[in-house]
Amino acid sequence: MATTEIRITGFGGQGIILCGYIIGKAASIYNNQNATLTQSFGPEARGSACSAQVVVSDDRVLYPYVTSPQILVALSRDGYKTHKDNIADDCIIVYDNDLVTLEKHGPKVKTYGIPATRFAEELGRKIVLNIVMLGFFGAVTGLIPKEALRQGVETSVPPGTQELNLKAFDKGYEYGLQVKKKVKATA
Amino acid sequence: MKADPKNVLVGSHYLDGNHACAEGAIAAGCKFFGGYPITPSTEIAERVSRRFPLVGGVFVQMEDELASMGAILGAAWGGVKSMTCTSGPGFSLMMENFGLGIMLETPCVLVNVQRGGPSTGLPTLPGQADMMQARWGSHGDYEVIALAPDSPQESFELVIHAFNLSEKYRMPVLVMTDECVGHMTEKVIIPPAEEIELVERNYTDKKPGEAWPYEDTKNLLSPLLPVGKGYKFHVTGLTHDQRGYPIINDEAQEWNVRRLIDKVTKNVDDIVWLEEKDVEGAEIVVMAYGITSRVVQPAIAKAKKDGIKIGMIKMVTVWPFPEKRVKELADKVKALIMVEMNYGQVFLEMDRCVAGKCQTYFVGHAGGTVHNPEDVYKTIKEAVK
Structure with a gap:
């Protein structure tokens, strides 16, 4: 029974919930797995720290909440600080390395950084930073097939923005493959 | 339909x-x-x-x-x-x-x-x-x-x-x-x-002037009267008879309230919907409903690994309470455990139906999050002692 807990954190407006939604949708609708998305609601989630949680499993998800994620996606310093201590020993941390400075983690923790916001700006619209990050997440974790994630993007973003979003996804994905190759080469 | x-x-x-x-x-x-x-x-x-x-x-x-x-x-x-x-x-x-x-x-x-x-x-x-x-x-x-x-x-x-x-x-x-x-x-x-099977609205087949909104049918399920089709009728929150007009006396009250109660209690077998798992031969049965019926399952699986004969009942319908089934089980099992996100509500109904014939346990909290499966597991272990 393979179950993976994912937490995506950042601040309201970065597209954190949509990012979680696409991961869950890609896994459950386009990759035939089970995925449960929950999110932080409430005043604290409006404009300040906010997070989405996804549990992806081959079996039915019985416990809906994330307790110690195997993957932490951090898009803001605040979000990272709030959640950095509640992670699995072998957690994969995926983060925007222009916005988040990592602190010391255990020896089994793997970290992958991407200047997602900068890449999004270069693509012309800062708003797609979450999709750049999603592509990067897809490449470095290998949790969900690329095609499933792309389908998730295509069917979830506003009509008329698919092309830009898929470009953003591919940008993140390609960068992810490069980073992974580099890590392998140095290992 | x-x-x-x-x-x-x-x-x-x-x-x-x-x-x-x-x-x-x-x-x-x-x-x-x-x-x-x-x-x-x-x-x-x-x-x-x-x-x-x-x-x-x-x-x-x-x-x-x-x-x-x-x-x-x-x-x-x-x-x-x-x-x-x-x-x-x-x-x-x-x-x-x-x-x-x-x-x-x-x-x-x-x-x-x-x-x-x-x-x-x-x-x-x-x-x-x-x-x-x-x-x-x-x-x-x-x-x-x-x-x-x-x-x-x-x-x-x-x-x-x-x-x-x-x-x-x-x-x-x-x-x-x-x-x-x-x-x-x-x-x-x-x-x-x-x-997708739907139940159609049951409208009267009688003519206007011949039908009442609470017609005293044998099965208590009176057909409704359509509006805008010539039926003139009256409905009220006051105690009424089958014509729908207020009647303020004890006899009408008995007829009216009995209807509201009997149409459910006489049809519980049709209404009550339980999903049972491994209940036959179980020593312990966990009852839960809604989201709680999911989060109890890891605890039950863990108890099963310990060799405990345990089953569960998910109540898809909570009301009417599955009185008959709980009474049957009370004679057979060692303990019934109710898990719900409150401080003991549906548990009281279960306890009443058990009437001391087996042990009853309650796992609850004031809400704000779902149960930690570990708390349910602890109660299962206590119940089996």
Whole structure:
């Protein structure tokens, strides 16, 4: 029974919930797995720290909440600080390395950084930073097939923005493959 | 009767429980929604307000919850299927007109996305502490039907089922979901319309002038009278006879209230819906409903690994309470455990039915999050000692 807990954190407006939604949708609708998305609601989630949680499993998800994620996606310093201590020993941390400075983690923790916001700006619209990050997440974790994630993007973003979003996804994905190759080469 | 294909959003969707409730209502042919927004139920109203114009429904944001409940009763008498949704304080406000719906024998559906209470409590976090309010929240004697979905998929299905029960038994039916299920997003498979069975409204086949709104039928399920077709009739929250006119005496009261009670209690075998797993031969049986019926399962699996003979009953319907089944089990098992997100509500019903014939245990808390499966496991271990 393979179950993976994912937490995506950042601040309201970065597209954190949509990012979680696409991961869950890609896994459950386009990759035939089970995925449960929950999110932080409430005043604290409006404009300040906010997070989405996804549990992806081959079996039915019985416990809906994330307790110690195997993957932490951090898009803001605040979000990272709030959640950095509640992670699995072998957690994969995926983060925007222009916005988040990592602190010391255990020896089994793997970290992958991407200047997602900068890449999004270069693509012309800062708003797609979450999709750049999603592509990067897809490449470095290998949790969900690329095609499933792309389908998730295509069917979830506003009509008329698919092309830009898929470009953003591919940008993140390609960068992810490069980073992974580099890590392998140095290992 | 099958669902109308134009109301059914066929396919695999990634939806939260609230959106799934809205799709269930639309698939069931709901054509009027009167509501007042309140967290964590608002997404139901939001989706309905976006989708209704596409399927020919009427959405009205009412001035408050009293009016919302009143409006859906009026819409039902006007000839359409109707629904409202609310949470916490809104459920309290709806109780008076919910009672009117019971007394008028009006088919409609009320979804309560339960949050932590009392009062404004925890608007954004789950609870299951409105279960006794669902049962007894309006004044007077009556029976209710309440369903508890454990997922977005079941939210879709049980809202349809609630509409069917409301038409069949001619009464408001409650869907008691919670914030966790309401705001949880999962895969929801919406089947084609021809696979969705709907109960049609039972209208009289008698001519105008010959039919009464509460005709004294043998099975207590009187056909409704349509409006705008020449039938002139009167309905009232006052105690009434089969003609629908007030009769203020003890005899009419007995006839009227007995009807409201008997139409449910005499049909419990049709209404009660339990999903049992490994109950035969079990020493311990865990009972739960809604989201709690999911989070108890890791604890049960762990206990099973320890060699404990354990089963579970998921109550898809919580009201009417499965009295007969609990009484049967009380003679057979060592202990029954009730797990719910409150400080002991449905547990009291279980305990009453057990009547000391086996041990009873309760695992509960005040809400705000779902149970930690470890707490359930600890109680199982204690029960088996």
